[in-house]
Amino acid sequence: MAILGLAIKSFRNRKFTTGLTVLSIALSVMLLLGIEKIRQGAETSFTSTISGTDLIVGARSSPVQLLLYSVFHIGNPSNNISGHSYEEIRDHPQVEWAIPLSLGDSHKGYRVVGTTVQFYQHYRFARGQQLQLEQGQWFGEGYETAVGAEVAAAIGYNTGDQIIVAHGSGDESFITHKDKPFRVAGILKRTGTPVDRAVYVGLKSIDSIHQGFDGDEHDHDPLMAHDDHAGETEQGSLSAILLGLKSRGAALSMQRSINEDDHEPLTAIMPGVVLLEVWQMMSVVEKILMVVSGLVVVVGLFSMLIILMTSLNERRREMAILRSVGARPAHVFVLIMGEAVFLTLLAIGLGFAMVYGLMVLLQPWLESAFGLYVVISWPNTTELMLLMLIAICGFVVGLIPGIRIYRYSLADGMTIRV
Amino acid sequence: MPEETPVIEIADLRFAWKRGAQPVLNIASLQVNRGERVFLRGPSGSGKSTLLNLLAGVATPQSGVLKVMGQDMNALRSAQRDHFRAHHIGFIFQMFNLIPYLSVVENVTLPCRFSSKRKHKVLAQADSLEQEAIRLLDHLDMAHSDVLHKPVNELSVGQQQRVAAARALIGSPELVIADEPTSSLDADRRTAFIDLLFRECDNANATLIFVSHDNSLVAPFERTIEFDQLNSAASDKQPKLHAVS
Numbered sequence: 072m073a074i075l076g077l078a079i080k081s082f083r084n085r086k087f088t089t090g091l092t093v094l095s096i097a098l099s100v101m102l103l104l105g106i107e108k109i110r111q112g113a114e115t116s117f118t119s120t121i122s123g124t125d126l127i128v129g130a131r132s133s134p135v136q137l138l139l140y141s142v143f144h145i146g147n148p149s150n151n152i153s154g155h156s157y158e159e160i161r162d163h164p165q166v167e168w169a170i171p172l173s174l175g176d177s178h179k180g181y182r183v184v185g186t187t188v189q190f191y192q193h194y195r196f197a198r199g200q201q202l203q204l205e206q207g208q209w210f211g212e213g214y215e216t217a218v219g220a221e222v223a224a225a226i227g228y229n230t231g232d233q234i235i236v237a238h239g240s241g242d243e244s245f246i247t248h249k250d251k252p253f254r255v256a257g258i259l260k261r262t263g264t265p266v267d268r269a270v271y272v273g274l275k276s277i278d279s280i281h282q283g284f285d286g287d288e289h290d291h292d293p294l295m296a297h298d299d300h301a302g303e304t305e306q307g308s309l310s311a312i313l314l315g316l317k318s319r320g321a322a323l324s325m326q327r328s329i330n331e332d333d334h335e336p337l338t339a340i341m342p343g344v345v346l347l348e349v350w351q352m353m354s355v356v357e358k359i360l361m362v363v364s365g366l367v368v369v370v371g372l373f374s375m376l377i378i379l380m381t382s383l384n385e386r387r388r389e390m391a392i393l394r395s396v397g398a399r400p401a402h403v404f405v406l407i408m409g410e411a412v413f414l415t416l417l418a419i420g421l422g423f424a425m426v427y428g429l430m431v432l433l434q435p436w437l438e439s440a441f442g443l444y445v446v447i448s449w450p451n452t453t454e455l456m457l458l459m460l461i462a463i464c465g466f467v468v469g470l471i472p473g474i475r476i477y478r479y480s481l482a483d484g485m486t487i488r489v
Numbered sequence: 490m491p492e493e494t495p496v497i498e499i500a501d502l503r504f505a506w507k508r509g510a511q512p513v514l515n516i517a518s519l520q521v522n523r524g525e526r527v528f529l530r531g532p533s534g535s536g537k538s539t540l541l542n543l544l545a546g547v548a549t550p551q552s553g554v555l556k557v558m559g560q561d562m563n564a565l566r567s568a569q570r571d572h573f574r575a576h577h578i579g580f581i582f583q584m585f586n587l588i589p590y591l592s593v594v595e596n597v598t599l600p601c602r603f604s605s606k607r608k609h610k611v612l613a614q615a616d617s618l619e620q621e622a623i624r625l626l627d628h629l630d631m632a633h634s635d636v637l638h639k640p641v642n643e644l645s646v647g648q649q650q651r652v653a654a655a656r657a658l659i660g661s662p663e664l665v666i667a668d669e670p671t672s673s674l675d676a677d678r679r680t681a682f683i684d685l686l687f688r689e690c691d692n693a694n695a696t697l698i699f700v701s702h703d704n705s706l707v708a709p710f711e712r713t714i715e716f717d718q719l720n721s722a723a724s725d726k727q728p729k730l731h732a733v734s
Contacts, residue, residue, distance in 0.1 A: 077588075080591060393599075395582070396602075396656070397574050484542040484547035485541065486538045486542065
């Protein structure tokens with residue numbers, strides 16, 4: 072078609088300004104798609120912070136609070152679970168495994184989690200991934216610890232180093248268990264989850280450091296009650312229990328029976344459900360991000376409109392020449408409109424290529440540094456809808472100068488007014 | 490071909506840009522025959538451009554007869570008139586004749602993009618459109634390689650007008666309309682340009698309508714039409730012309 076060749080040549084003639092327009096729209100497309108990709112990645116990462124665990128049990132509290140302190144190490148339990156209840160739940164016929172968690176101590180601002188080897192064996196995150204050790208081994212009996220990747224990196228621990236656990240969760244605690252230093256037995260591989268930011272010690276050793284204070288070296292605040300480690304029996308009290316059931320289908324009835332337990336007020340939650348609830352509470356931020364990047368696209372399209380409109384007056388001459396050699400007003404319309412369509416499609420293509428290019432480049436870094444797993448896959452329907460929407464907006468933007476030049480060419484005919 | 494074959498026939502033509510407005514054109518009769526070279530003289534703003542728009546089929550008269558090449562322009566739909574113009578008429582404007590982003594040769598062959606008829610006429614004589622374009626440019630002393638490959642906006646005004654002439658003539662349209670094509674040229678260049686135009690129109694056996702208000706150019710033309718006398722609407726002191734923008 073005669074007009075197509077002209078449109079391409081006209082574009083080439085103004086390639087610098089139009090190139091910049093294409094680039095600005097492409098960048099906005101990249102931003103929009105990139106944010107959408109990261110949002111999806113963040114949602115997936117967040118909602119799979121913990122996987123494979125069917126129920127989390129804690130003292131009676133709100134589900135969100137229980138999830139936050141047991142999985143994210145944010146906040147504190149309002150009460151503990153008695154050792155008796157733990158044993159009862161652990162021995163329940165439906166329960167395949169139970170991971171006891173005892174919180175309350177910290178090390179240089181990182182949580183110290185008292186647990187058992189069950190944690191290493193059964194804890195799953197992301198898409199059912201198991202914990203792995205970067206070096207050394209999981210802690211055994213005695214004063215040994217396995218530290219999360221971020222803790223090890225931030226403080227610079229290697230296996231064999233000694234660490235001292237502090238009582239309470241503050242960064243600067245005055246009450247330390249200096250008499251019982253722990254030896255770093257292993258360092259966990261990075262998971263991109265809160266596991267990286269915790270220090271894991273044996274449940275028995277954490278009980279014993281609280282039991283074993285002797286008077287002379289006692290730098291313990293005598294006024295501070297030891298509620299969170301109370302009940303000095305074989306099995307001390309716990310902060311939370313992670314449960315794996317023999318069949319997932321039993322989760323609901325198990326949850327109900329724990330919630331309705333008469334002996335002790337307990338709360339059981341399904342982590343997946345509560346994770347999604349928490350994510351949705353944060354969805355405002357995500358929506359604001361989308362709106363902002365949408366506005367950036369609008370700004371990009373406006374710059375195209377401005378470029379097309381400012382070139383319109385000088386192009387009226389060109390249109391009169393084309394009319395004189397037989398072009399119809401429709402041709403003239405298509406020439407301008409086609410340019411807008413061409414620029415928009417080019418920008419979408421370029422933005423698309425940039426997003427995927429960046430994703431390929433940054434994917435390993437995003438995963439190791441933020442635990443953000445961005446899936447490189449063909450665009451899903453949301454993304455395609457976004458691209459379609461941008462394309463349609465581009466066409467609409469092209470209509471404005473297109474209709475204008477159409478009117479001009481009807482009125483001007485071949486009379487060139489300079 | 491007999492000299493009397495009419496290329497333009499006008500009878501009782503009236504035209505106003507808006508329905509119900511005072512007519513801008515009111516022409517009782519005009520006939521231009523094949524091969525004639527007509528000087529159409531009139532002051533600017535007298536409605537000359539409007540007549541050219543009618544001849545080109547960009548607008549149609551409200552009443553009266555307008556035939557170009559025997560074709561009643563009123564009987565054609567606008568798309569057909571656009572095709573008709575592409576096939577049969579070559580235009581040269583006062584200035585800014587060229588599309589800035591096309592090369593010299595592409596500018597010359599531009600009408601062939603819109604008219605298959607002119608394209609076939611060219612290809613019947615030459616091997617390619619480019620070859621014919623270069624032949625025409627050569628006649629106009631414009632086929633030097635340094636000129637051919639220059640961006641068109643770097644050509645001098647005289648060179649641009651010669652390229653425009655080559656474009657108007659390619660594919661031998663029956664009617665060539667030049668609307669003050671020499672007004673941006675200096676005096677020596679004017680005569681040279683008109684000579685070139687005559688020669689090429691003769692070669693193509695084309696009818697030439699040369700519109701100008703410059704009396705000094707009248708001499709070589711075999712026929713002169715005073716536009717004021719032709720158009721009785723202009724003598725009615727019609728101030729509102731077709732100014733739209």
